[in-house]
Amino acid sequence: MGLFDFLxxxxxxxxxxxxxxxxxxxxxxxxxxxxxAQPQAAANMDTxxxxxxxxxxxxxKNFYGDAMQWRKIHExxxxxxxxxxxxxxxxxxxxxxx
Numbered sequence: 665m666g667l668f669d670f671l672x673x674x675x676x677x678x679x680x681x682x683x684x685x686x687x688x689x690x691x692x693x694x695x696x697x698x699x700x701a702q703p704q705a706a707a708n709m710d711t712x713x714x715x716x717x718x719x720x721x722x723x724x725k726n727f728y729g730d731a732m733q734w735r736k737i738h739e740x741x742x743x744x745x746x747x748x749x750x751x752x753x754x755x756x757x758x759x760x761x762x
Contacts, residue, residue, distance in 0.1 A: 708760060709759060709760055709761065710758075710761060711756050711757065711758060712727070712757050712759050713755070713756050714754060714756075715753055718753070720738055720745075723737055723757070723759070724736070727759050734748065736760050737757060737758075737760070740757075740759070741757050741758055744757070
């Protein structure tokens with residue numbers, strides 16, 4: 665930018681536009697590219713593998729200290745659990761953190 669550039673009329677555009685998500689200069693960050701993308705939801709979830717004799721209320725009691733919180737677990741796993749009274753050993757359930 666020169667001394668009298670403020671006198672120029674019209675729209676000013678940057679000489680080298682920077683793409684979103686890249687550092688200045690437009691080059692991709694090699695460190696950022698090598699990191700796997702983690703979903704935001706995963707940061708707020710634990711997992712639990714269902715064992716024989718488990719129920720959503722027992723799992724909720726273990727994680728939350730309150731068996732009535734079983735609905736949180738059911739909501740997080742609706743893709744897997746169609747009937748909350750029938751969970752199967754070996755299923756890996758997502759457990760929302762409090």
